[in-house]
């Protein structure tokens with residue numbers, strides 16, 4: 259059994275359990291090595307959102323799946339940080355309470371990791387110290403503008419970029 | 425060539441082109457029968473959002489894919505209406521302008537089709553004449569309440585159900 | 591034809607007996623992640639005779655029955671009843687109102703009822719054949735399924751419509 | 753190590769030369785459907801040496817070059833340059849600042865540069881090997897990929913981290 263892998267695995271498993279409980283505001287989760295003696299062993303995920311019994315992963319809701327996957331991502335980043343991480347709409351399925359907890363988790367890690375978040379969600383945007391708006395001109399060409407938080411309007415579910423006066 | 429299929433196909437193709445342009449606020453799209461003489465022929469989708477050249481379907485953005493698929497759904501429903509249609513978060517990837525156009529399309533069809541829409545999006549909710557809020561109690565049991573539009577708060581991207589005073 | 595009411599007891603998170611009335615027009619269902627919205631969609635799919643566990647996001651009959659949570663015990667049966675106005679006789683049954691009911695037990699056994707008469711699965715499938723199109727129920731995450739299909743596979747959507 | 757700036761010209765929808773500065777901390781990118789947000793993610797992935805067309809949502813090199821639109825003609829070349837602060841020598845190159853640049857032409861030809869020196873793809877891959885983890889870039893729609901993997905496949909995520 260590759261002992262470096264074993265060390266990494268147990269560190270990630272520990273971080274995963276903690277990240278899950280933080281992101282869900284409760285509940286428990288574990289990573290399980292199917293066969294600790296095999297160097298081919300698969301890794302199982304047990305996820306139990308707050309108030310629920312342990313159930314097959316497939317029964318989780320769309321938002322619960324996203325958040326569980328993010329907990330695993332957070333665990334991997336904490337054990338072996340990459341200098342930057344680009345996340346494209348990882349918040350698409352999340353309700354507002356989960357968006358808030360995700361945002362806090364990312365802010366806490368942004369001390370050591372540079373995050374680039376593509377999002378439609380105003381709650382997620384509030385984590386950002388820098389904000390870019392992308393728009394499309396009539397030639398199908400993208401244009402990127404530096405924008406301020408007050409230029410975003412949350413209007414029926416997804417953000418919209420507006421010009422502000424003055 | 426199955427002539428009933430051919431009739432259905434050309435009716436759906438016509439509706440699809442119109443639905444696409446309505447939902448995108450422009451652009452064009454077509455359904456193409458690869459081999460009109462074969463009764464095994466596959467069906468290709470050509471989608472060209474406003475201002476863009478014709479490109480492989482895979483280059484479309486997440487929201488453009490959703491909306492193109494919805495245009496096809498609308499076309500099938502118009503040619504062969506089902507009495508009801510349940511849509512679970514079909515708006516998840518849509519920006520606010522597209523949510524508005526989707527909502528108008530569904531409202532127009534709701535004369536003849538009963539829609540049940542699961543959504544996190546306040547813009548979509550505005551299409552509804554009936555609104556149910558689902559919440560989870562501490563035993564992992566669902567509770568459903570009839571709610572009013574003014575009990576929904578759009579707060580950071582996804583709707584939240586609040587009690588209103590009085 | 592239109593849906594009138596859905597009654598759920600013991601199916602997935604519906605430990606409490608739940609009744610959802612469906613007026614005409616557009617009904618929206620909102621709520622937090624994991625609260626049970628997609629489970630409502632699953633209940634409709636299931637009572638109409640869905641046999642594929644993967645379409646219901648589970649692997650066996652037991653997964654469909656409330657498994658308990660918090661301080662509450664698991665239940666032994668899942669039951670869903672869908673009441674439909676059939677005045678226009680869209681469904682091939684000579685009733686103005688049709689109630690389709692399905693029950694499952696932990697043994698894996700299923701029971702089916704049409705207007706309180708015990709019937710077989712195939713009677714349900716026959717009764718609901720006008721509804722058996724691949725675009726009546728769009729599951730979460732699958733809206734763009736039609737785009738990922740191969741062109742040959744897409745054909746079956748049209749055959750449903752034809 | 754941290755990202756400083758991304759410069760894009762002719763790649764996908766970036767017909768106009770575009771410069772994106774990346775301060776430390778969290779940067780958010782917003783905008784309407786189809787405006788080019790995921791194309792920015794693709795540009796970063798591509799300049800770091802991605803060779804899989806499907807990871808870039810296309811089928812061939814030509815798809816990556818601005819194909820024209822409205823009244824504007826197609827372009828002949830896609831170019832992306834990523835400038836990185838390397839003071840901590842995370843990248844195995846003896847420079848405080850590293851600029852990785854990649855160009856593609858309609859012929860399918862690719863060119864690679866490190867700080868203006870023309871290099872081969874494998875030099876880019878070697879230079880960026882500390883960044884080659886499967887969780888540096890999370891594509892749209894793939895956040896829960898780790899959950900759909902089979903347990904054996906999941907192992908490779910951990911091998912990246914080990």
Ligand SMILES: Nc1ncnc2c1ncn2[C@@H]1O[C@H](COP(=O)(O)OP(=O)(O)OP(=O)(O)O)[C@@H](O)[C@H]1O
Pocket residue numbers: 307310313317318319320321322351558564601602603621622623624625626627628629630652653654655656657658659730
């Ligand atoms: N048999 C069961 N007993 C108890 N809980 C169950 C059962 N089957 C599923 N669940 C729970 O139902 C929850 C998922 O519900 P559902 O998919 O309806 O959520 P949702 O409201 O659609 O959320 P989202 O907005 O994230 O899509 C999961 O937490 C799962 O554990």
Ligand SMILES: Nc1ncnc2c1ncn2[C@@H]1O[C@H](COP(=O)(O)OP(=O)(O)OP(=O)(O)O)[C@@H](O)[C@H]1O
Pocket residue numbers: 392398473476479483484485486487488517763764765783784785786787788789790791792814815816817818819820821892
């Ligand atoms: N080579 C190219 N030339 C011109 N346009 C292109 C090219 N490649 C991709 N596109 C266009 O880019 C658009 C997709 O951009 P992108 O995926 O970045 O959108 P997005 O901002 O992420 O949108 P969403 O919010 O829907 O995810 C498509 O409309 C596609 O036609």
Ligand SMILES: [Mg+2]
Pocket residue numbers: 319320321512627628629730
């Ligand atoms: Mg759901």
Ligand SMILES: [Mg+2]
Pocket residue numbers: 346485486487789790791892
């Ligand atoms: Mg995108």
